[in-house]
Amino acid sequence: MPLEPLPGNSSDRSAVVVRKRGSKKMIFQVSAGELSSEMLNISKKSASCFVNFSRLQQMTNIQAEIYQKNLEIELLRLEKDAADVIHPSFLAQKCNALQNMNNHLEAVLKEKRSLRQRLLKPMCQENLPIEAVYHRYMVHLLELAVTFIERLENHLETIRNIPHLDENLKKMSKALAKMDILVTETEELAENILKWQEQQKEVSSYLNTVTEQSTCS
The missing domain is CATH 1.20.5 (Single alpha-helices involved in coiled-coils or other helix-helix interfaces)
Incomplete structure (x- = not known):
């Protein structure tokens, strides 16, 4: 049934229906008894x-x-x-540690002059008091220190000789060759000495026989 937007009319039996669709207001005039639910549903749709x-x-x-x-x-x-980091107890511990460090640094600054003099002065010129109970341990400790220093010097010497290792090997090979030559010469000399000893024995025995013959005659 066609509906036209009309202003309200009170002369006849009709109803004026006003529906807002978006930003527009639509006014419909509907006769009495002709308003259905479908029309209302349509008018409700946005x-x-x-x-x-x-x-x-x-x-x-x-x-x-x-x-x-x-x-x-x-x-x-x-x-x-x-x-944990911002916990009060943790912060208190850090504050205490910083305070102790600050106190230590202040004490060091106060004793700066005496500490500098002590560092400049050799410690070996000072007498360090050691209780008698620990004397034997100190003797043993000194022996260990001497042994350690000797071994350290040997190791350092070995380390210093590492760059010259090839040259040292060549020198050792030459020295071994010379030793072989000397050994052969020594063996030859020993053989000559033995031969000379035998010859001397023969000469001495010959001289003895000659002297015996001369005495007999």
């Missing part, structure tokens, strides 16, 4: 663009709320991680 806009607004609000909650969770995590 534009789809406004529905989408409201949904988008809701989604934006939800995302902003989620972001805010994530920030709060991150802050809680940071607070939990830093709880």
Whole structure:
């Protein structure tokens, strides 16, 4: 049934229906008894663009709320991680340690001159008091120190000779060759000495026989 937007008319039996659709107000004149539920449902429908806009607004609000909650969770995590560091007892311990260090530095600054003189003066010229109970341990400690220094010198000498190792090996090989030559010469000399001893024995025996013959004659 066609409906036209008309102003209200009170002369006949009709009803004026006003529906707001978007930003427009539509006024319909409907005869008595002809208003149905379908017409009311149609008039209640709103534009789809406004529905989408409201949904988008809701989604934006939800995302902003989620972001805010994530920030709060991150802050809680940071607070939990830093709880031990910023705990009052821990801070008190750090303050005590810093105070002790400050007191120590102040004492060092006060004794700066005497400490400098002690550092410049050799410690070996001072008599260090040691109780008699620990004398034997000090003797043993000195023996160990001397042994350690000797071994350290040997190790240092070995380390110093590492760059000249090839040259030293060449010298050792030459020395071994010379030793072989000397050994062979010594063996030859020993053989010659043995031969000379035998010859001397023969000569002495010959001289003895000659002297015996001369005495007999």
